[in-house]
Structures are given as structure tokens and as C-alpha cells.
Amino acid sequence: MAWSVMGLCGESPNPGPSLGKGVACLCVPATQGNEELWVQSVLEMPKRRDILAIVLIVLPWTLLITVWHQSTIAPLLAVHKDDGGDSQRDLAAGLDSKEYCLSERDIVEVVRTEYVYTRPPPWSDTLPTIHVITPTYSRPVQKAELTRLANTLLHVPNLHWILVEDSQRRTPLITRLLRDTGLNYTHLNVETPRNYKLRGDMRDPRIPRGTMQRNLALRWLRETFNKNSSQPGIVYFADDDNTYSLELFEEMRSTRKVSVWPVAFVGGLRYESPHVNAAGKVYGWKTVFDPHRPFAIDMAGFAVNLRLILHRPQAYFKLRGVKGGYQESSLLRELVTLNDLEPRAANCTKILVWHTRTEKPVLVNEGKKGFTDPNVEI
Numbered sequence: 001m002a003w004s005v006m007g008l009c010g011e012s013p014n015p016g017p018s019l020g021k022g023v024a025c026l027c028v029p030a031t032q033g034n035e036e037l038w039v040q041s042v043l044e045m046p047k048r049r050d051i052l053a054i055v056l057i058v059l060p061w062t063l064l065i066t067v068w069h070q071s072t073i074a075p076l077l078a079v080h081k082d083d084g085g086d087s088q089r090d091l092a093a094g095l096d097s098k099e100y101c102l103s104e105r106d107i108v109e110v111v112r113t114e115y116v117y118t119r120p121p122p123w124s125d126t127l128p129t130i131h132v133i134t135p136t137y138s139r140p141v142q143k144a145e146l147t148r149l150a151n152t153l154l155h156v157p158n159l160h161w162i163l164v165e166d167s168q169r170r171t172p173l174i175t176r177l178l179r180d181t182g183l184n185y186t187h188l189n190v191e192t193p194r195n196y197k198l199r200g201d202m203r204d205p206r207i208p209r210g211t212m213q214r215n216l217a218l219r220w221l222r223e224t225f226n227k228n229s230s231q232p233g234i235v236y237f238a239d240d241d242n243t244y245s246l247e248l249f250e251e252m253r254s255t256r257k258v259s260v261w262p263v264a265f266v267g268g269l270r271y272e273s274p275h276v277n278a279a280g281k282v283y284g285w286k287t288v289f290d291p292h293r294p295f296a297i298d299m300a301g302f303a304v305n306l307r308l309i310l311h312r313p314q315a316y317f318k319l320r321g322v323k324g325g326y327q328e329s330s331l332l333r334e335l336v337t338l339n340d341l342e343p344r345a346a347n348c349t350k351i352l353v354w355h356t357r358t359e360k361p362v363l364v365n366e367g368k369k370g371f372t373d374p375n376v377e378i
Contacts, residue, residue, distance in 0.1 A: 120153070120154050120155070120156070120157065120159065120182060120183055120184070121155070121156075121157040122157070123157070123158060124157055124158055127157060127158040127253065128158065128232035128233050128234055128253055128306075129158045129159070129160055129231070129232070129233045129234070129306075130156065130158060130159045130160070130233070130234045130236060130249055130252065130253060130303075131160045131162060131221060131233055131234065131235045131236070131306065132153065132159060132160070132161050132162065132236050132238045133162045133164070133214055133217040133218075133235065133236070133237050133238070134146075134149065134161065134162070134163050134164070134237075134238050134239065134240050135164050135166065135209070135210035135213030135214055135217075135239070135240075136163060136164070136165055136166070136174070136213075136240050137165070137166040137167070137209070138165075138166075138167065138171070140360075140361050140363070140378065141358045141360070141361065142173070142240070143173060143177060143377065143378060144358065144378075145240040145241055145358060146163075146174070146177055146240050147177070148243075149238065149240050149242075149244075150177070150181045150183060152244050152246065153181075153183055154181065154182070154183065155246050156246065156249045159183065159184065159249070160184045160185070160186070161178075161183050161184065161185040161186070162185070162186045162188065162217045162220065162221075163178060163185060163186070163187055163188070164188040164189065164190065164213035164214070164216055164217050165187075165188070165189040165190075165213070166189075166190070166191060166192050166209075166210075166212075166213055167189050167191055168189070168191045169189060170187055170188075170189045173377060174187065175187065186220065188213075188216055188217065188220060190212050190213060190216045192209075192211075192212055192213075208322075208324065208327050210239070211317045211318075211319060211327060212319070214237060214317055215316045215317055215319075218235075218309060218315075218316060221235065221306065221309060221310070222309070222310060222313055225306065225310055226310075227307070227310035227311050229310070231306075232306070232307075233305070233306030233307075234252055234253060234255050234303050234304070234305060234306060235303065235304045235305075235306055235309055236249075236252060236303040236304075237299050237300070238300065239299060239300065241355075241356060241357050241358060242300050242353060242354060242355055242356060243353070243354040243356045244300075244352070244353050245352040245353065247352050248261070248345075248352035248353055251344040251345055251352065252303035252344065255303050255304070255305050255342060256305060256342060257304070257305055257308055257335070257336050257340045257341075257342065258302055258303070258304050258305070258308070258332065258335060258336045258340060258341055258342065259302065259303050259341070259342040259343075259344045260274050260282060260297060260301055260302045260341050260342065260343060260344065260348065261273075261274075261301055261302075261343070261344045261345035261348055261350075261352060261353070262274070262286075262301065262345065262348050262349075262350070262351055262352075263297075263298040263300050263301040263351075263353050263354070263355055264351045264353070264354040264355065265354055265355045265356065266298045266355045267287050267288055267289045267298075268288060268289070269287070269288060271351055272285070272286060272287045272296070272297070272298060272301070273285075273286040273287075273348050274286070274297065274301075274341065274343060274348050276343045276347045276348050280343060280347060281339065281341075281343075282338055282339075282341040282343060282348075283338070285297065289325060290325055293325065293326060293329050294329040294332070294333050294338075295328050295329040295332040295333065295338075296325075296329075297328050297332075298328070298355060299327070299328055300353045300355060301328075301353070302328070302332070302341075304335060308335055308336075309335075312334055312335055314334060315331055315334035315335050316330075316331065316334075317330055317331050318330035
């Protein structure tokens with residue numbers, strides 16, 4: 001009779017030679033077929049055990065690698081989905097660094113271009129138009145002065161800039177500057193007579209600088225607008241070398257006749273100002289230079305209602321026989337009395353305009369023939 005092993009039972013002190021050390025078996029009679037199955041199962045058991053061990057070792061590492069891979073790739077996918085610009089920078093990390101820098105520089109240039117060509121606020125049908133009259137003359141800092149002023153005016157709604165050159169003709173420099181600002185403007189010119197031009201560093205006091213230019217602008221307003229026109233407007237004389245707060249333009253917009261306010265850095269003082277009483281009326285002037293002038297005020301210290309300009313056609317700045325510092329009085333005395341003045345800027349207690357002056361540049365290294373290219377516009 002043949003015997004066969006039916007299964008594992010435990011360790012045995014006397015293991016059979018064919019089963020290996022430490023294996024005890026239950027031996028039962030078996031046929032020839034059962035004996036073959038027993039041999040096959042014994043041979044397959046180590047293979048199954050090896051496969052199980054491999055699975056138990058490989059599976060944790062597989063899971064670990066999968067989790068790490070997802071945590072690394074997921075942010076890139078999220079960036080690519082949410083922000084195309086950032087994803088392009090991440091994907092470009094393997095590209096040439098020169099190409100990457102070029103892309104960044106191009107982006108910066110686009111932003112700067114949009115800033116340079118910013119336009120003024122939209123026009124409003126309800127706000128009075130502020131007509132800003134600016135006389136100007138050719139000098140090294142002219143473009144710099146006008147650029148600074150234009151950048152301020154760009155923020156003021158309903159503004160019309162009347163720029164008047166002291167020149168025989170309108171110059172290309174000013175023409176280009178005005179066109180590029182995007183402002184609403186009128187470009188005029190009138191040359192001060194030669195016998196009143198600069199003599200060294202002094203001009204003949206009988207015609208202060210800018211007088212003829214301001215008068216031309218006043219004439220243009222009277223020829224352009226009908227005195228019976230219902231279009232509201234304010235006229236302000238803004239020299240190109242001053243500094244203006246945006247608040248100033250909103251203060252003057254409600255002017256009924258003539259509004260006034262302090263001006264800093266004039267008359268050898270920190271500021272000059274109208275004297276205002278408790279009732280809000282101007283009764284005098286806080287100034288050292290000739291305080292008895294009818295209107296002892298700087299050109300930047302007042303604004304006039306357009307309707308008043310149109311209804312008083314005789315009101316101009318006097319060309320001759322006017323002492324220095326009396327130009328403002330020569331115009332205002334034709335328009336209002338002291339009692340008509342309207343204090344602004346918190347009853348003339350706030351400084352909203354500064355009579356700044358750009359320092360004359362020292363160009364000694366240019367020489368007589370000029371070191372730099374004179375065709376480069378400054």
C-alpha cells in the first residue's frame with residue numbers, strides 16, 4: 001500500500017528527508033494520482049511564498065513613489081490650468097536663460113507703454129470746463145517743465161489746456177508734446193517784441209514775461225465762446241514752472257466770480273495769502289512786498305469764471321506803465337472788487353500750489369560746438 005502526505009501539522013523532531021527539516025506530516029494511504037498531486041503542491045509552495053514576499057515588499061514602495069509623483073506634478077498642473085502666464089515661466093525653466101529674460105523685459109515694456117499713453121478722465125456734461133492758460137518760452141528745461149505740468153493736468157476731468165508760445169511760430173517740440181499728452185488743448189503763439197526781450201538775466205519790467213501770451217489766450221476765449229453761452233467754465237493762469245495739487249482744480253471749479261487761495265514760495269516768504277475774516281470775506285493781504293496793491297496776489301493764486309471774462313471784454317493784463325507785481329491787479333480790478341473775492345482752500349489756510357523753480361542746468365562741458373547731438377530733443 002502507498003502512503004501520501006495530506007498536509008502540514010507542525011514541527012517534528014524527526015523530519016522526513018524528502019520534506020526538509022522541521023516539517024511533520026500526516027501520512028495516509030494514497031493512490032498513484034494523489035501522490036502526483038502531493039509532489040506538485042510541494043513544489044509550488046515556495047513559488048507562492050516568494051511571490052507574496054515580493055508583493056509585500058514592492059507594494060509599499062509603489063504607493064510611496066505614486067504619492068510623491070502626484071505631489072510634485074500637481075502644482076504644475078494647477079498653475080497651467082489657473083494661470084497661463086505663470087505656467088509659461090515654469091515650463092521655460094529648462095530653456096535658455098537669455099530667452100527667459102527677454103520675455104520678462106518685453107512684459108515690462110508693455111506695461112510702461114500703457115502708462116505713458118494714459119488719457120485724461122472721461123468728459124462730463126455736468127462739470128464746468130477749466131481753461132488752463134500757460135505761457136511758455138524756449139529754454140533747456142522747457143520740455144521737462146511742461147511734461148511735469150501735463151502729467152498733473154492728465155488727472156483733472158473737463159480740462160482744456162491753452163498753451164501759448166513766446167515764439168514767431170509754433171515749434172515742433174511743443175506740437176509733439178501736446179499731441180502725445182492726449183489732453184484737450186489749444187496751441188497758440190505770439191512773440192514778445194525784440195526790444196522787450198531778455199537783457200542778460202533781466203527783462204524790461206514794462207512787459208513782464210508772459211503778458212502778451214496770456215492776453216492772446218484771453219482774446220481766443222472771447223472769440224471762441226459767445227458771452228451769452230450757457231456753457232460753464234473757469235479760467236486759470238498756470239505757469240509751467242509751478243507745482244499744483246489736484247485738489248486745487250476741484251476747489252476752483254465752483255468759482256462764481258473770482259476765487260483766491262495762498263501760494264507758497266513767493267515774495268520772499270514761505271507763502272503769501274489773502275487775509276480772511278470770520279465772515280469768510282477777504283479784507284487784505286498777508287505779504288511783505290507792497291501789501292497795499294489792490295490785489296496783492298500771485299498769478300497762481302486766483303481763478304476767474306469764464307462768463308465774467310466774456311462779459312468784460314476790456315479786461316486784459318496791461319502791457320505798459322505797470323510796475324512789477326501789479327500785473328495781477330491790472331486784470332482783476334477790471335473784473336471784481338475786494339468784496340467779491342471767494343476764499344478757497346479752507347478759507348485760505350491750505351497750500352495747494354507752490355511757486356517752484358527748476359534750477360538752470362549747468363552745461364559747461366558742452367563747449368562752443370556742443371559735445372552731445374543737438375538733434376536729440378531734451
